[in-house]
Amino acid sequence: MNRIKGICISLFLCCVLSAAAQAAPTMAFGYLANKSDELNFEYLETIFPNSFANSIKNLFNIKVIKPLSVNERLKKKGLSLQKDYRPHELPELTENIGSDFFIFGNFTPYPDNRIKIVLNLYQRSSGRVFTFTNLGRMETEIFKLVDRITMILINFMGEEQYYRTGIIRSGSRLAILTNLDGDELNALYAPFMKKGYRIAAFQGNSLYNIVSGDMINRFEYISTRENSFAMITDLNKVRFLHGTWAGRRYEGKVAGVKRIFTRYDTAFIDTKNDMLNRLYSAYNRDIDYLIIIGFNKKHKRAWMRSIDIKNRDLMWMQSDIRGSGPGEIGKKLIERMSMKIEAPLKVK
């Protein structure tokens, strides 16, 4: 009887432990490749990711896998950890590693003691990649730099998916793109105008808004030169059939499809930047930020993205903003946009 009881307890403990292990997400770290010719910096390629991993592990209930262990896992499958990956390689890679997240990137040391760090965070469940660039001081104490980057990762991994690179000061001219119209759009504009922001007549020049809730969600993913939050596509997997039956007309169609993919997918950043240039000119060359705000059906929850029009870069991203309505959500955004960027974390 006691034996059966013991087996039952062991089984129960195994289940509990395995459930607990499943609850904690796994984050694998790749290398942070040295983009400079300076070989002296190569040692940082693993030191950086190891430090990020330790920082995140100290703050989160998360299982981290450092580059060395990632490489070992991959070796078992006849692969090895590379310094760089293209986005479409990430789904298979994370599956081989067995992780929920994969972080990799690169760094470039600059004169006057500055360093540029580019990090890519891939989330397996959503299939999205968040890429950000941080240009800052190469701290003499490396932990300060690690804290700065860890802070960005932690903010993004929270429910708000928060990322911001700067302050939007009062007096800035904003072009707001949203799925509200009429009195609700006025209610959204009001707090911005009251705080001294200038609102460009972008969308607000119409009685009705043609952008519905479904349509605004197409703007949730955003790609810019330095920072982006994007879905992955792999055009190499597109196969065009060829044969003796394929005539000039068919070849023309294939070329057309390829052009569409290039213009609207692979080289979309260039296409979009051309459009943003036109937009900037159309509004008197006087727009500081394009702010995209997507409201849910009840207009009590929103996400936002902001592009700095001068450098055409994503500078602020936030989700799950809640309020009683557009006015309150607007106030919350203003509070956040005028707030100083948080000081680096103090690692416990």
Added chain:
Amino acid sequence: MLHNRIHRITLAIILPSILIIACSSNKAVRHSNATVAKRSNIAVVIDSRNDIKNVVLTRFMAKGYNVKAFNASDLFSIDNIFDIKDFKKMSYRAPIDNSLLSMEKTYNNIYKLHLYNYEINKAELLREMSTKWDVQYLVILDLKNWEDTSWARIIDLRSLDVVLIENYPTAYRDTVETVVDHFITSMSKK
């Protein structure tokens, strides 16, 4: 007993009234960055019957504004302008085995560009209104019935800035004339 009944009836009347007032006051919003002086050249955008449009334009003219002949509802109030809504109906066959082949990203990006382009076209049209027709302010009005919110928005066509916004909860006794007069008074003061 009678005292309690009166008390309940009073509460039943007062509480809903407070709620209605509270709801209405929540809807009232106003902010102005500029005064639209009398004799300014304005164009009025309103989507309503022609007889109501006439009433609205007459109120502005009576108050001394130069109302430009601009049948704006043809240009701005059509909700399917440029057929943007058609994009909603675009479809494609998603691959079963590999979502990386999805054309969703491409379609989303085409839609984004289409929308930016639409806003650029509107800005160019507004610029034309200012330069060719000498319109200085675009007044966008939406008049609503009692218990709903009428609203106005004014755009300075030289700067393309929104210079006035107002949400006005339409009162029980309001008419088209009183609501329009309210907005005219509002735009003539900062």
